[in-house]
Amino acid sequence: MARFYCPAPLQTGLALSLPAGAARHVQVLRLQPGDVITLFNGEGGEFDATVTRMGRSDVDVEVGAHRPLEREAARVVHLLAGITANDRMDWLVEKATELGVASITPLVAERSVLKLKGERAEKKLAHWQGVAVAAAEQCGRNRVPMVHPAVTLNEWLKQAAAGERWVLSLSEGTRPLAQMTGSAAVTVLSGPEGGLSPSEEATALSAGFAPITLGPRVLRAETAPLAVLAVCA
Structure with missing residues (x-):
C-alpha cells in the first residue's frame, strides 16, 4: 500500500486534502477514488485513508482506522x-x-x-x-x-x-x-x-x-x- 507523509492533525473520520507533494504522487500512481493509502504525520502510528476525489492538482481523502505501529531503531x-x-x-x-x-x-x-x-x-x-x-x-x-x-x-x-x-x-x-x-x-x-x-x-x-x-x-x-x-x- 502506498504511504504518504501528511504533516497535519489526523483522526479517524476526518476528510482532508492531501499536501501538494503527496497529491502529486497519488496522481503519478494513477490512483482512483476508492483506493486505500497509508498516511502518517510523524506523531506515532499510521492511518488508512481512502481516496474520495481526484482533482486536476488536488486529492481528497477520508481518514480511516489508526494503527499504532512503530518501526524505530532500538537506540536513538x-x-x-x-x-x-x-x-x-x-x-x-x-x-x-x-x-x-x-x-x-x-x-x-x-x-x-x-x-x-x-x-x-x-x-x-x-x-x-x-x-x-x-x-x-x-x-x-x-x-x-x-x-x-x-x-x-x-x-x-x-x-x-x-x-x-x-x-x-x-x-x-x-x-x-x-x-x-x-x-x-x-x-x-x-x-x-x-x-x-x-x-x-x-x-x-x-x-x-x-x-x-x-x-x-x-x-x-x-x-x-x-x-x-x-x-x-
Whole structure:
C-alpha cells in the first residue's frame, strides 16, 4: 500500500486534502477514488485513508482506522555529519533515514568541499528534509528524522544539550564500536571527505566525545556513519 507523509492533525473520520507533494504522487500512481493509502504525520502510528476525489492538482481523502505501529531503531542516534560533495549527502540522508536515525545535523567542517550560506543553505536544507520524508515513506517509518540547519562544530557545541557523544576517529586510543554498549541516546560526529581536521577532533575530544573506530579499513565519509547506525538499529 502506498504511504504518504501528511504533516497535519489526523483522526479517524476526518476528510482532508492531501499536501501538494503527496497529491502529486497519488496522481503519478494513477490512483482512483476508492483506493486505500497509508498516511502518517510523524506523531506515532499510521492511518488508512481512502481516496474520495481526484482533482486536476488536488486529492481528497477520508481518514480511516489508526494503527499504532512503530518501526524505530532500538537506540536513538543523532548524526552530526560532515557535509559531503555532490550527491553523496543526499545518499547519506536517505540511507540514514532508512536505518533509523533520529536527526541529522549537517556539519560545515574545515575540510568540507560544499560551503552553504544564505538562500543556498535554505534550499539545501529543504531538499535534504524532502529526501528524509521520501525515505521514511518508502521504508515504513512513521517518524521523519529532522534535518537541522548546517552548523560548524563550535556552533553546535554552543547549543547542544548534554548527552553521550562519539566521534569517528582514525587516531590512536580509539575504542571499537562493539564495545560501546548501552541504550542511551547518542550523538555521532563524523567528518567529510578527508575527515575532521586535527583542531576539530581536539575540540570534540575536549567536549566529551569518545573516540571510536569501525575497524582496520578506512570508510568513505558517507559510509562510516551508516555503519554506526546499522549496528545501533
